Ligand SMILES: Nc1ncnc2c1ncn2[C@@H]1O[C@H](COP(=O)(O)OP(=O)(O)OP(=O)(O)O)[C@@H](O)[C@H]1O
């Protein structure tokens with residue numbers, strides 16, 4: 001097991017009150033596995049990634065309780081100094097807005113080189129070779145030429161790869177990829193996904209892939225956790241969840257994936273809005289949008305039920 005997250009709670013303490021962005025989630029990721037976190041905007045996907053990285057905006061963002069066990073160490077208990085050493089060496093994250101993580105005034109070689117120097121104890125004359133190696137790992141063509149270029153000289157897709165190269169430069173055990181918001185076109189997206197498979201094959205890295213798109217989950221993830229309003233409401237192997245989704249929210253999300261073979265080209269979308277994380281409803285947090293809700297759903301939060309070895313669901317309808 002590379003990562004085990006246990007009952008993680010992360011909140012933002014704002015003037016308006018406590019925002020429970022992550023409200024008690026548990027999941028694990030194994031070596032060479034890709035675990036997807038899927039859900040609508042604002043459900044807590046990025047905050048989950050930032051919690052694992054211990055990169056929450058301080059002082060408002062805080063891990064309130066829970067465990068994040070990475071390679072046997074509980075990251076929640078690590079000092080800032082230890083965490084800094086761990087970050088980049090054992091775990092790294094490709095942020096959702098990768099363009100902001102490149103500095104316009106430094107060359108690609110400088111920026112990937114800096115990451116290599118920070119995390120690997122290499123003699124100076126070997127740094128460039130390592131930079132070329134990691135650019136190659138990200139399938140960046142002509143890396144010897146690219147490393148002398150500046151970010152503005154690269155296409156969006158290529159910049160994305162450079163950010164990936166920085167994240168992989170230390171050969172982490174766990175890579176968290178937060179899907180970019182600036183929509184990549186379909187071909188670039190397909191290449192981007194293929195790239196992760198390739199990297200995983202070469203390095204055995206465990207991956208958490210964050211997305212709002214079940215179509216992407218189908219293409220890259222081995223298992224998936226469906227997140228709704230700060231909670232994981234269903235976990236299952238990707239194959240099983242498509243074949244037989246259990247939670248009404250999962251069913252709705254899968255229905256909203258565009259299907260090329262369907263004649264009807266209107267896209268299904270889920271009615272209503274997720275609840276405010278500052279003021280959650282008493283019962284099931286999906287209940288106000290659920291078409292099959294029972295009386296109990298308004299009153300009590302459903303417990304997480306393990307329905308088979310690899311699957312669990314939090315829904316009063318599922319036993
Ligand atoms: N700095 C912050 N201060 C207060 N609340 C925040 C802050 N950052 C995030 N939140 C809240 O935490 C919740 C989860 O945010 P998060 O960024 O994890 O969503 P997400 O699932 O990544 O959404 P998206 O798909 O849009 O990226 C949201 O309700 C958001 O408003």
Ligand SMILES: [Mg+2]
Nearest residue numbers: 045046047096
């Ligand atoms: Mg996000």
